[in-house]
Amino acid sequence: MAEWLFFGFLQRALAAGILAACLCGVLGFFVVLRRLAFIGVGISHAALGGVALGVLLGVEPLAAAAAFAAFAAWSIGRIGRIGRLHEDTAIGVVFSAAMALGVLLLSVSLEFQSDLLSYLFGNILAVTQTDLWLLGAMGLLVLVAVALLFKELLFVAFDEEVAEASGLPVRLLHHFLLTALALTVVVAMRVIGLILVEALLVIPAAAAFQLARRYPAMLVLSVVLAIVGTVGGLVGSYQWNVPAGASIVLVLAALFALALVAGRLRTQLGRIDASPLPPAN
């Protein structure tokens, strides 16, 4: 019986990890190419405010976190315009406020305090069957939507001005991307926690960027590296009894370092037939 339980939670942890990795690999592609890394940090912090609101209002915390994070992300552009601020400043204001709200509300609801750490740092080994269904549904929704809008999202990421001139609703597409990002953050929150979710969003895609010449390869590599990092990190975590989140991030960072070296090497070699890249120093 104990053996079976053991197997079950490990299976669920692995499934949740791979799911989060797929999502983060895909969304990370756009995060890196559209320079949304800071928004990603912001969204993950805001998700904590959503969790707290969900707990207090008796709504499913994951759903509340997704909705609140998406709302916070949408409000960034508006606040920036009203206050004539750059986007990064607006992000700094909105998301620190949202996170503070989360901490405050969670401190009021006493029974919840122990869970605070699991949201911040993830608790992949505690993923339940229900969690898995919910995460799976959210993940599938995001992946299908991104696949359907991929060519438009790519165009906007490459050249927003001309995409707009071609009649694409750039602002709507941007809001869609922010919403998908919020859902992704919430899915990944269960696996590696809000503090480290950014790593899964940025590092695999950044590593893929070093290796790939064209976007299809970058997208595939981003997903593969995210999965390798997540599974590798989970195995390491189980093997040496260290926190899963931190273990995953360190494996990802090591993969990035390798990709960086490989990318530079290829550039050096490639310079023989085409030398358009600026010198290293």
Add this chain to the structure above:
Amino acid sequence: MTAGGAPVVETRGLEVRLNGRRVLWDIDLSIPAGCFVGIIGPNGAGKTTLLRVLLGLVPATAGEVRVFGLAPVEARKRGWRIGYVPQRPVFDPYFPVCVWDVVMMGRTPQIGWLRWPGKHDRERVAQAIELVGMKNRQGRRLAELSGGEQQRVFLARALASEAKLLLLDEATTGLDLPAQHELYALLQKLRQELALTVIAVSHDLLELAAHAEELVCINGTTHIHGNPQVVLHSHELREAYRCEFDFLYADRAALDTAPGGD
């Protein structure tokens, strides 16, 4: 095609306000099909805003704008494609796309939502790349191309949409003189082969004067509209720029005889 030589672009009393500030007023333009028109004017004259009005991105606050006889947004919805080549450099040269991918992006509106490119789209892309002479470099990334080649790729992207009207915003900024001449020569060739109407915006009077059939000088409002020789020698031009241009005439004579000018 526009019937009976009706103007491709027509504005009457066009006025545009941005954030309450009047940027353009009393703009009267009539640009016939197949014409190469240069729009010149000092910095902040509203040249880019005028292009954005034609693209349907900025609404007119007063007056009338017609593109292919329709309101700009309507024209776009009816499938009248307007190719747009923006000011460089607005892109990331290390973005993981090759020439082919960039040109294919130009077909996004034709491909339509929730669809992937088909055989027809691929043919159009190949044709556009061929037209700008980039066929042997279609697998290259933008970072691997010169500035002039990059602009040709963006021209191909505009052509891939089967545009009949090309709008170029300071398309030669940052290019050296030979590359500028090459780009304008290519535009001339394409205009004839594809029966395009071309509207190019630049603050570089002489370069544009050497290639455009007509010049429009604006500074908030239309100052003068006519053939380059007339415009260059007019007092309206000096009025628009608020300075004297005597030094230009000698250059102008030199440009007239330079290769690439016609």
